[in-house]
Amino acid sequence: MSNPATPRRAPKKDTRTALLNAALQLMLDEGYAAVTTRKVAAQAGVNPALVHYHFSTIDDLFLAVFRRGAEAHLARLQDAAESPQPLRGVWEVMSEPRDTALTLEFLALANHRKAIRTELADYSSRFRMLQEQALDKVLKADGLTPHKPSLPTLTVLLAGLPRVLAMDDAVGLHHSRGEVHALIEEYLQRYDLPSAAGDPAYKADTSTGRG
Incomplete structure (x- = not known):
């Protein structure tokens, strides 16, 4: 049985959607040049490594x-x-x-x-x-x-x-x-x-x- 105090990880599909939404919002707010690994991760509230986990480039x-x-x-x-x-x-x-x-x-x-x-x-x-x-x-x-x-x-x-x-x-x-x-x-x-x-x-x- 899992420890109830351990926070659950978001499903991979939800993380991918969050990254897509974050990149989209950055494009609308700041332009495509603002779409970087760190900014997308910060906007989505995830670790930057997850950006390259879901998207190679x-x-x-x-x-x-x-x-x-x-x-x-x-x-x-x-x-x-x-x-x-x-x-x-x-x-x-x-x-x-x-x-x-x-x-x-x-x-x-x-x-x-x-x-x-x-x-x-x-x-x-x-x-x-x-x-x-x-x-x-x-x-x-x-x-x-x-x-x-x-x-x-x-x-x-x-x-x-x-x-x-x-x-x-x-x-x-x-x-x-x-x-x-x-x-x-x-x-x-x-x-x-x-x-x-x-x-x-x-x-x-x-x-x-x-x-």
């Missing part, structure tokens, strides 16, 4: 953080693309400030880490496919088949805007922010699929002659 830690976040992001995008209002759903997922800030950190990191760059390109392709799926659903509902701009081009534009807004936020540039959001809202209401009757967004759509 810091790059392995970065990849694990990225993959966990990317898979969760893909799942949310998939749900949004299949939702009754796919454009609004996809836009809301893509414009989450926390996720956008983290994406910018990984983009900066990818300039120095080939493994991150390869992983980022792979997941970005999958993100774009889901975004195209949402756009295609809306355009087909309207009986439209755009040639210029094409679906891939529209997707690039859709993906780029949240990053520009996030970069503006990072330097405190808020000029015309309200006007930009108002324009986005106008297009979402005008072109997205109508939501269920009784929803305020649906009423806004039908007032423009849609639905």
Whole structure:
């Protein structure tokens, strides 16, 4: 029988999760350059040796953080693309400030880490496919088949805007922010699929002659 006075060790899975959470928070608070063995261990409240027990290198830690976040992001995008209002759903997922800030950190990191760059390109392709799926659903509902701009081009534009807004936020540039959001809202209401009757967004759509 174990001594009840002896503190229990956290399960390995919980330690790994704590390290991933610690690295993620450091990236958001201080940038990817702050992610070191000692800082991650201190943030997680564990011995530094445990960082290398779970992750052979810091790059392995970065990849694990990225993959966990990317898979969760893909799942949310998939749900949004299949939702009754796919454009609004996809836009809301893509414009989450926390996720956008983290994406910018990984983009900066990818300039120095080939493994991150390869992983980022792979997941970005999958993100774009889901975004195209949402756009295609809306355009087909309207009986439209755009040639210029094409679906891939529209997707690039859709993906780029949240990053520009996030970069503006990072330097405190808020000029015309309200006007930009108002324009986005106008297009979402005008072109997205109508939501269920009784929803305020649906009423806004039908007032423009849609639905």
